[in-house]
C-alpha cells in the first residue's frame with residue numbers, strides 16, 4: 001500500500017458538509033484534502049441537486065437563536081440533543097454569512113419566512129431533478145474553487161473504506177483509487193459522506209422491511225460507509241429509525257417527471273392516507289415527512305393511497321411552491337376522481353366498504369372534535385384536518401420518497417465523534433447527513449439538511465484549527 005500525502009484535515013465526501021469543512025480549514029491555514037468517491041467532474045450528491053432553501057426547521061436562520069432553538073426542539077418534540085441545538089442555532093447565521101463571504105450567491109428575500117435564504121440562481125419550479133447550473137450546484141462549484149485557491153485538494157474517484165487508528169486516535173484513512181489502495185494521513189478526519197439512504201441492507205435494517213419499495217428521492221450516494229467505519233471504531237450511534245422524505249405519486253417509481261416534486265404531503269396531511277384494505281396507517285396530522293416514514297414501515301409501502309376531496313384539492317393542493325394541483329396530472333401522475341367514495345375505491349383498487357367506514361368515521365370525529373379518539377389517533381395541531389365531504393373525491397396512489405437518513409454518528413457540538421463507551425474519538429469528526437441526534441425522533445422532526453451540513457462542517461473545521 002503506497003503512503004501518500006500528509007494533511008491537517010481530510011474530509012470524506014465532497015458534499016456541502018465536506019467541502020465546507022475543508023474550505024474553512026484551508027482558510028484557517030490548514031493543509032486540507034477532500035476525498036470523493038465519484039470520479040465525475042460534477043459528481044452527484046444530495047448537496048448538488050438540493051432545492052437550495054437554507055432554513056432551520058422551516059425558520060429563517062437570521063431569527064434570534066432562542067427562537068430557532070425553540071423551533072428545532074418543538075418540531076422534534078424534544079428529541080434533538082440540547083448541545084447540538086444550541087450549536088446549530090447560534091452558528092447558523094454566521095455559517096451562512098461565511099458562505100456568502102467566499103462568493104456563494106444568494107437570492108436574499110425578506111418576508112418570505114423560511115425561504116428568505118435561497119441559493120442562487122434559484123431552482124425553477126420543475127418537477128423533475130433539475131440541478132445543473134442551479135444554486136446548489138453553483139454553491140459546490142464555488143466551494144471547490146475556493147479550496148483550490150487556498151491550496152487544498154479534491155481527489156475524485158477516491159473511496160474511503162477504512163479509518164487508520166493509532167493509540168485510540170484517528171490518524172487517517174485507507175482509500176481505493178482506481179485499482180490501487182492509497183493511504184492518506186491527517187491530524188483530523190471529518191466524515192461527511194451523507195447518510196445511508198443508498199444502502200439497501202441498512203435501509204432494510206432500520207427503516208423498512210421492503211427497501212426496494214422506497215423511491216430514492218435524491219442521488220442515493222449515501223451508502224452508510226462513514227457510519228459503519230465509525231461504529232467499528234467504537235462510535236456512538238443515535239436512534240436510526242427516521243429519515244427525511246416526502247409522499248410522492250406512486251408513478252415516481254417509473255416516471256422521472258413526478259419526482260422529487262410534486263410532494264403529496266399537504267393533500268395527505270389535510271385528508272387521509274389509507275392502505276389497500278381501506279385502513280389508515282397513522283397520524284396524518286404530523287405532516288408529510290412523518291407520513292413518509294409511516295409508509296416505509298407499512299407491510300407494503302407501494303399499496304398506500306392519499307384520499308381527499310375537492311376542497312382539499314383546491315386548497316392545500318395548491319399551497320406548495322410546486323403544487324400537485326395541477327402539475328401531478330400534467331406530468332403523468334395518476335389521479336382517480338369519482339362522485340362517491342364507493343366509486344372512488346373501485347377505481348383505486350381499495351376495499352370499498354372499509355374505505356366508506358374510514359371516511360365516515362373520520363368526518364364524524366372531525367365534526368365532533370374527537371379526532372384523538374380515532375384508531376389510530378389523528379392530530380390537527382400541526383396540520384389542519386379537513387373533512388372529505390365535497391365531491392368530486394380523489395385518490396392519488398402514493399409511494400414513499402426517501403431523501404436522506406436522519407440517524408447516524410453522534411457528535412458533540414464541535415463535531416467530534418462520541419465514543420459509545422464515553423468521551424470522544426480523538427481526531428475523528430462527522431458533519432452533515434451522516435450525523436444523528438439533531439433530527440428525527442418519534443415525530444420525525446426536520447432541522448434542514450443544508451444548514452445542518454454547512455453549520456457542522458464549519459464548526460468541525462474551526463475545532464480542528466483551534467487544536468493546532
Ligand SMILES: Cc1cc2nc3c(=O)[nH]c(=O)nc-3n(C[C@H](O)[C@H](O)[C@H](O)COP(=O)(O)OP(=O)(O)OC[C@H]3O[C@@H](n4cnc5c(N)ncnc54)[C@H](O)[C@@H]3O)c2cc1C
Pocket residue numbers: 012013014015016017018035036037038043044045046047048049050051052053054055158159160161192193194195217218219221222223225226260403404431432433434448449450451453
Ligand atoms: C431533491 C433534494 C432537494 C433537497 N432540498 C433541500 C433544501 O432545499 N434545503 C435543505 O436544507 N436540504 C435539502 N435537501 C437535503 C440536502 O441536500 C442534504 O441534507 C445535504 O446536502 C447533505 O449534505 P452532506 O454533505 O452531508 O451529504 P451529500 O451531499 O450526500 O455528500 C456526501 C458525499 O460523500 C460521497 N461519499 C459517499 N461515500 C463515500 C466514501 N466511502 N468515500 C468518499 N466519498 C464518499 C458521496 O459521493 C457524496 O458526494 C434536498 C435533498 C434532495 C435530494
